[in-house]
Amino acid sequence: METGTSRVKRGMAEMQKGGVIMDVMNAEQAKIAEAAGATAVMALERVPSDIRAAGGVARMADPTIVEEVMKVVSIPVMAKSRIGHFVEAKVLESLGVDYLDESEVLTPADEVFHIDKWDFTVPFVCGAKDLGEALRRIGEGASMIRTKGEPGTGNIVEAVRHMRQINGQIRKVQNMSKDELYAEAKNLGVNYDLLLEVQQLGKLPVVNFAAGGVATPADAALMMHLGADGVFVGSGIFKSEYPEKFARAIVEATTHFRDYKLIAEVSKNLGAPMKGIEISSLKPSERMSDRGW
């Protein structure tokens, strides 16, 4: 019997496919998310849009919140640690969290090194803007990738950019000869064997979700069309007018992303979605997607 193997960690992410993972800040929200059909919840002290508004240093959530959420739902519970902050990650693992997110939404704790994720029994998800970042995180032991997008903006444009970038680069790699592949591994700063695996599979060797700006059911469906295996919704749900209805609508649009009539139906009378932010109005220092490398 072996725990924490690649198959067990990556397999856990496979079971999330076609699903919606929702940010929650307390037990009550976690129950709403589970009842709406979320496949997992991300336990946080503040959602990304509140982190933006508050400014200052954003850290791991208070363990009380994480435990409270774990107590009330039967679906998996995820939690975020700062980039490079392996002690936060170990603390969350000790609480029994099911999946860790080494996340750019929090203020990075290390500007050189990401966490050695092979050193954990619990699997990690990490953000990526392009194929190089995705494969570097997988090389460090990540078992799941998500686009970075631009969290807390309610603006899908960055998530679209990152998903198109990763999948476009994969298509390019598929047509490369062996000598080109060696050079590309060097260009991307990634392990050659991992890049070879991508060429053979025609996709990342782990599940790839969309995250960072999903604010409507149509946004979720758009990301599924662009090749996402599933969707993270952060501020979008509990910053909308009717979270419960909104959460259910996003779940249905993700499952039936090709059924436009159904998406129209679930999008009716949803009330106001979260107020969005135009990306170009953000100062470079406010861009979370530039954190990590």
Add this chain to the structure above:
Amino acid sequence: MKVGVLALQGAVTEHIRSIELAGVEAVAVKKIEELADVQGLIIPGGESTTIGKLMRKYGFIEAIRNFSAAGKPIFGTCAGLIVLAKRIEGQDEAHLALMDITVARNAFGRQRESFETDLEIKGIDESVRAVFIRAPLITSVGNQVEILSTYQDEIVTARQGHLLVSSYHPELTDDYRLHQYFVDMIRAYQGSMS
């Protein structure tokens, strides 16, 4: 022959691949009408609460009960096992309630307790590598149910006539023998029809 994989949420492509490795065509099933084109159905791993809700929402409860009543084989893995069970511990309501078993969800613990191991399965010659992810257990079975394998004295594979369940994920390895076993069940059903 065509095998359907219920594609509301979960590890759908892995099952399609495993069925194809067994030399049979497999398709994703998202709408109840699509059940008419398949002779066997796999309910995959995923989150049973999510899959159960979407099944109710889109009329799959009745449609799959009818599918089963016609004797067509169904194979549930992990969440699929939970969805097929008549009784779920700690919950008042079951989903399809087709198979005479009682299940305990997340019976081995949280993700850090998830594991893989070699498993002996009745009807399959050599052991199978079984991947257990926040897996359920079968805590009791009715007298129509045949126990096909146990792990540490707990029931993890079972069959009741045309229904097959495993609490682990055979679709996460390249070993397709349990899928082959299911394909043989469908062949036997087709043979009995002709």
